[in-house]
Amino acid sequence: MIDSTPFVDVLARFVFERAAVRGAVVSLDDTCREILASHAYPPPLARALAELLAAAALLASTLKFKGALVVQLQGAGPVRLLVVECSADLDLRATAQWNTEAERLPAEAPLSDLAGDLANSRLAITLDPKDGGPIYQGIVALAASSIAALIEHYLATSEQIDSRMVLATSGTRVRGLLLQRLPDASVEDERTWRRAAAEVHAVEPAALLAAPGIASFLSTCFSDVDVRLFAPRAARFRCSCSEERVANTLRMLGRAEVESILAEQGLVGVTCEFCNRSYTFVASDARALFAAGSGLRDAAPPDGVQH
Secondary structure, eight states, X not given: OOOOSBSSSEEXXXXXXXXXXXXXXXXXXHHHHHHHTTTTXXXXXXXXXXXXXXXXXHHHTTOOOSSXXXXXXXXXXXXXXXXXXXXXXXXXEEEEEEOHHHHHSOTTOOHHHHHOOGGGOEEEEEEEOSSSOOOEEEEEEOOSSSHHHHHHHHHHHHSOOOEEEEEEEETTEEEEEEEEEOSSOOHHHHHHHHHHHHHHHTOOHHHHHHOSBHHHHHHHHTTTSOEEEOOOEEXXXXXXXXXXXXXXXXXXXXXHHHHHHHHHHSEEEEEETTTOOEEEEEHHHHHHTTSTTOOOSOOSOOSSEEO
16 A cells, blocks of 8 residues: 555545455544634543544444434533534534533543533434435443543444444544444454454554554554555535525524514524534514515525524
């Protein structure tokens, strides 16, 4: 394998040539930086969001879908909610809700400290096809000490796929590695899987962050097997909010609610919880939304907007 693509803001899948094992690696530099810059996240929360971004991209790489994969971590402590959304095109966005306790936690605070009461916290992974098809959701308790271990547990219990994951963060950079044993593996495949899983377990996060290229990293990590690396795909920060989608949400609120906001504030202001972009509708524009023939082409309401 020859490194031909910088290991930045890309995801690449790979398979073992002679064993039923597959995997993916991801690096999010500008993507993670732009997402974390949208809000003043406390350091431990920023680290958890960065890891969830990489984990969501790795999970999305294992699926064949057209919609969005949404990973939600719901806690009962300092962090109430973490949400990461990854589209089939590797467009990523994220948001979180937290209280002042999160701002007092150390940067390396474990997942248990962020979530608080683990008995009342959970991880939900939702696949929304966005085409009218059924929505799939899997839910697991926060029984693991790290996001990587939590995703491994989810894949083993909900998908029945043995998996190993490594996540590494540094500031606003994050990289991740996912390895999976495919079904119907032979005895020799099992031996290869055990060796490879042990090699993933031994990967130091610092080595993953320092790797200059995808191919060289995989060659070093799995030196005793032939790895076929597929063409990398670009990952990026992209929010799906728009003025049209926000306007449609106001129409769904109804004329009476919008008039109430206008009476109190003189205008309607909406902020996207994901990218923090603000949309402002003066009174005439807000009322025009309810005029005859003012239907919008984008009928789907946006997620994560607040007024």
